[in-house]
Amino acid sequence: AMADGLEPDPAALRELSGPAALSVLIALIAVALTLLIWRFVQGRRSSRKAVLLLGLCDAGKTLLFARLLSGKYRDTQTSITDSSATYRPSRDKSTNVTLIDLPGHESLRLQFLERFKAAARAIVFVVDSVAFQREVKDVAEFLYQVLVDGTVLRNAPALLIACNKQDVTMAKSAKLIQQQLEKELNTLRVTRSAAPTTLDSSGGPAQLGKKGKDFDFSQLPMKVEFVECSARGSKGEEGDADLEGLEKWLVKVA
């Protein structure tokens, strides 16, 4: 009786084999393929939708963030954590990006950069044009750390260096800032690669730009632009901010 019970099954299977099994197999492969493609596309599209606002402490990142999103002036304090919101660069295009404002304090900046660098489609590096002369070494060091990061080099997100606080008369121009940064980064290449290696000797930092030649922003794998802006705005707190260049660039990047 047991043998009888078992016998019909192989027979039934043999009947099923042929076109039916083949179609089942094809269906399975098709489903798997679509899933893979969909995940891949989704991943690619959603992974890098962020625009990071980086910079030293007091550069004006949080105010820039507020101005871009709401157009209003807000008082700000030193940020201790990140803030993110979706931003629509232009009214006609339906694309939007996630604007992320990271804290600039020395003890936090690298941690937050680690967290968000993989998702970065573009980086806005905010520089305080008034205090630049005094802070040039610190600015250059942070910029260097951002530029030699493995993930950043691989993804090559577009970089904009926003020279903020242009409403003050003593502010340095974007051209001057570019020249000074190039000179400083040139020196930093040498000193940083000569620094004692870290404890776990994870290999030296990547080389920035071309060896032998003086450092230039055009040697970098990503597109770098310099723009002047003023988050506070020349008409004081009630007026609008002077962010045209920045907004145009964001439209381009989105």
Place this chain on the structure above:
Amino acid sequence: MLDFFTIFSKGGLVLWCFQGVRGPAATAPVNALIRSVLLQERGGNNSFTHEALTLKYKLDNQFELVFVVGFQKILTLTYVDKLIDDVHKEFRDKYRNEFQQKGALGLLNGTFDFKDDFMRLLRDAEESSKVRAPTVMKTFEQSLKSQKTVKCMIETRGEKPKEKVKNKKNKGSKKEGNEAVAAPTKGSVGDKQLSAAGDKEELTKDEILQKNREEFFRRHMKAGEKSRSPKPDAQKEKGKKPRVWDLGNSNAKVLDYSNSATNGSAEACPVEEFDPDMALGDKNREPGRLYDLEYESDDEAEEEKVIQNPSKPSAKKGGLGGMFGMLKGLVGSKSLTRADMDPVLEKMKDHLIAKNVAAEIAVQLCESVAKKLEGKVMGTFTTVTSTVKQALQEALVQILQPQRRVDVLRDVMDAQRHHRPYVVTFCGVNGVGKSTNLAKISFWLIENGFSVLIAACDTFRAGAVEQLRTHTRRLNALHPPESHGGRTMVQLYEKGYGKDAAGIAMEAISYARNQGFDVVLVDTAGRMQDNAPLMTALAKLIAVNAPDLVLFVGEALVGNEAVDQLVKFNKALADHSMAQTPRLIDGIVLTKFDTIDDKVGAAISMTYITSKPIVFVGTGQTYCDLRSLNAKAVVAALMKA
């Protein structure tokens, strides 16, 4: 009375601000608060002093808000804590929607019109602190003194004690008011008086006094004899008598309880069963040889197991209730309370201390992490342990990140451009490795093409100058002048022993300037932090010579001592400096790092106390054993179980 009250989000947007009495802007003190307290993980106590202001703050970890109130330091306002709590609750409840639903955009676009509520809460708080009116002083009529007659207060000699006792009795009777006179309770006397005292209410006060006085006299007559008997005693005790011990005068014989028969005679003590094996133990030992200490790691493992076992049954007891709580926690939207975090934090604190972090620093760190996590809503599938561990890890990485730029070569290049030498001073306690690491750092500088002058300012320790001379010779052999364009890359400047270190340093620096050396490395003698004259000498050396970099050399093996050393060194440097902003320790060199496996806690202790970066790490005794700190690797080693 408040100077200001601000509410801002952790992302930096000021949501609402109240500018009080007179108005220096609130931003600067609040920024100082954020930088020194919150970002340096000193969030244990919730008040902070900045110039003339005291700042108190409260964190809301659920909605990521910070509430800060500032008032003058000289005022002590008692209602501030309560005010902050009330404001927190009201603000959160009123604007809950903005926070929860709209996120950052809600914060940006929302208008937070809180002024009326705040004024109301402030008024309530001030009222509550004034509720207890100061007690009104009694008027003279109300006091007892006015009810005594003048007569009773006159003191005549001989009757003094009587008067005093009488007054006491009178006072007692006044206090009890209309009650029967309770004080003279000697029954025989009292009966007659009680019946009369029953009408006390109608008697005037004078008559009451009179009656009491008569009573008292009567008693006193009776007690007269009694009072006389203590008098002879008093007379007797007038002169102080020497104390007489019972057996003091008797001679030693009485005190000698030893059995004189037993000493010296062999029969008195019974012969024990003498087992030579038990006494000597190891039969195979060589007579006379001193063996090494044997290190057994098995015992320690067993002890740990024993300690763990008792804790397991208590975990089992948690049982069903714990399981449901865990499930609820796993699914999310559970906010952390102090009670949840305490056991985990205790364990983390012990873990940190086991990894050689100084005890008080581990405590402060855990407190700060608790403050940061209180009230935070956990995400899905996260347990309390993992949240706390994550927060602690972030806090540790934050501490180890340098607050200022750490790039010695860049600064040396700067100094080179200005044609002056870059001066580095090494200080520390005895035997931490100052001279060894000085040699390593000079090797590194020479490799990068800078010429070094070593100033031997250790004029005390025997052989210090010779040690540096040997190093100089070796370095010159490794980097001969020929390979660097005829320039001697390293030279020693010494003036022998016994001279003043500060003077030698000054001479060395001017010599370096004349000869065009790029860097001057000043080696000082090791000194204990408690040794005041030596600390003064070190402070003088640093104050007079104004070096560019003051490096404190500390060994990684140090435990709780690190805190004491650094605090006292910094204090000494600050006390003896004449300048407005005294030169303190600028950086730390952590030495003997190869001797600790993963007990890397000393790095945390040192950076926490000084908030200065670890510039170099020494990992051995050869010239190449110089590294820089990798914060992530150190924290990983620290958090490893």
